[in-house]
Amino acid sequence: MNFFKRLFSIGKKPAKDLDKNEIDDLNVEKHEESIQKDSIKEEVKQTKSKPEPEPEPEPEPEPEPELEPEPEPDPEPEPKEKEGFFKRLLKKTNKKSLDKSLEKTSNSFFDKIKKAVVGKTKVDVEVLDELEEILITSDVGVKTTIKIIDAIESRVAKEKYTNPQELNLILKEEIGNIIFDEKNDDFDIDDKPYVILVVGVNGVGKTTSIGKLAAFFKSQGLSVMIGAADTFRAAAIEQLEEWATRAGVEIVKQQMGSDPASVSYDTLNSAIKKNKDVVIIDTAGRLHNKINLMNELSKISRVLQKLNINAPHEILLVLDGSTGQNAYEQAKQFSEATKVTSMMVTKLDGTAKGGVVIGISDQLSIPIKFIGTGESIEDLELFDKKDFVESFFQNKI
Numbered sequence: 056m057n058f059f060k061r062l063f064s065i066g067k068k069p070a071k072d073l074d075k076n077e078i079d080d081l082n083v084e085k086h087e088e089s090i091q092k093d094s095i096k097e098e099v100k101q102t103k104s105k106p107e108p109e110p111e112p113e114p115e116p117e118p119e120p121e122l123e124p125e126p127e128p129d130p131e132p133e134p135k136e137k138e139g140f141f142k143r144l145l146k147k148t149n150k151k152s153l154d155k156s157l158e159k160t161s162n163s164f165f166d167k168i169k170k171a172v173v174g175k176t177k178v179d180v181e182v183l184d185e186l187e188e189i190l191i192t193s194d195v196g197v198k199t200t201i202k203i204i205d206a207i208e209s210r211v212a213k214e215k216y217t218n219p220q221e222l223n224l225i226l227k228e229e230i231g232n233i234i235f236d237e238k239n240d241d242f243d244i245d246d247k248p249y250v251i252l253v254v255g256v257n258g259v260g261k262t263t264s265i266g267k268l269a270a271f272f273k274s275q276g277l278s279v280m281i282g283a284a285d286t287f288r289a290a291a292i293e294q295l296e297e298w299a300t301r302a303g304v305e306i307v308k309q310q311m312g313s314d315p316a317s318v319s320y321d322t323l324n325s326a327i328k329k330n331k332d333v334v335i336i337d338t339a340g341r342l343h344n345k346i347n348l349m350n351e352l353s354k355i356s357r358v359l360q361k362l363n364i365n366a367p368h369e370i371l372l373v374l375d376g377s378t379g380q381n382a383y384e385q386a387k388q389f390s391e392a393t394k395v396t397s398m399m400v401t402k403l404d405g406t407a408k409g410g411v412v413i414g415i416s417d418q419l420s421i422p423i424k425f426i427g428t429g430e431s432i433e434d435l436e437l438f439d440k441k442d443f444v445e446s447f448f449q450n451k452i
């Protein structure tokens with residue numbers, strides 16, 4: 056339904072019966088909607104005509120900061136039987152929980168689409184126009200939306216006559232095609248401990264996710280050690296300690312204000328001595344700018360590499376899905392500042408902005424490995440594209 060039809064369906068009261076205030080309200084609403092629609096159109100136009108931006112020049116490498124003398128690492132322990140560590144992470148998606156998490160996203164998306172196709176017998180330009188707007192306002196992002204619409208447009212043109220119900224199927228397929236999928240659920244490494252550095256802005260759910268991950272890895276038969284390298288505030292260390300207790304894993308910490316790189320070094324050192332399988336390091340979310348962020352994260356990585364040249368094996372970026380386009384911006388900024396290798400999208404429960412997963416995954420070409428579906432220790436799912444799309448399409452046109 057276009058904006059005018061929507062406007063006139065409000066209240067279902069004939070215009071002549073409206074009093075002056077109601078007419079004023081409607082005029083303001085009409086004006087706001089037309090501004091929003093104009094700005095979406097403008098964004099689409101600009102994106103379609105914008106040339107690819109020049110890549111930013113590589114930042115000058117920072118001079119090596121002075122590091123406190125570090126103890127010589129202990130000799131590497133004899134590796135255990137290697138095949139024991141080619142571990143496949145197994146977790147069947149909890150469909151009920153995923154459906155519930157994506158319920159709001161799915162309802163809101165399909166409510167809009169149903170309105171757009173009502174009374175239509177075929178998918179025409181008007182329906183595609185509405186669909187474009189719906190995808191953008193569902194946080195899929197402009198570039199990814201254009202890709203999806205282009206793909207649908209060419210299929211509709213080929214198949215000549217497509218009814219709105221078939222659109223459901225086409226849309227599901229195209230969304231499935233666009234989600235970046237790189238199967239890497241395996242811990243295909245033989246130089247344990249496998250080190251995961253967890254990064255992300257404050258409040259996105261890093262510490263909570265570390266607790267969930269620690270419990271999950273433990274349930275997979277792996278031994279875990281976590282490092283409290285968010286030394287910015289005392290509460291952060293205590294919070295991580297609580298999660299370590301809940302998950303039943305060991306934690307390495309220092310006092311508040313200490314050097315995050317030093318805590319990271321201690322954690323890996325201790326994990327090597329204790330022959331742990333996985334190390335997960337928490338970091339502070341309060342990094343004021345890209346340079347600070349880059350310096351801090353590269354210092355942590357350099358220090359870890361003194362103990363294991365491949366560490367960190369993974370830089371896991373945590374994003375809060377309920378922030379929609381902000382999450383997308385953060386993903387862009389972090390991946391420019393550091394070599395993010397995987398992502399976790401949290402708080403998909405209780406938000407209608409789950410469409411952001413599609414755009415982030417397409418635009419960054421970095422695998423989303425995990426999603427957060429609640430505040431409890433078990434509210435973690437391994438991201439599976441097929442299951443995600445199924446839950447997204449729990450509603451139909």
Ligand SMILES: Nc1nc2c(ncn2[C@@H]2O[C@H](COP(=O)(O)OP(=O)(O)OP(=O)(O)O)[C@@H](O)[C@H]2O)c(=O)[nH]1
Pocket residue numbers: 255256257258259260261262263264285291339340341401402403404405426427428429430434
């Ligand atoms: N609903 C929901 N809440 C979550 C999820 N993950 C984390 N949270 C909540 O998000 C809030 C922030 O989580 P933290 O783990 O403290 O986030 P953080 O990134 O470590 O924050 P800082 O340490 O301040 O940078 C807490 O209230 C968590 O319970 C999730 O998947 N779903």
Ligand SMILES: [Mg+2]
Pocket residue numbers: 261262263285291337
């Ligand atoms: Mg934290």
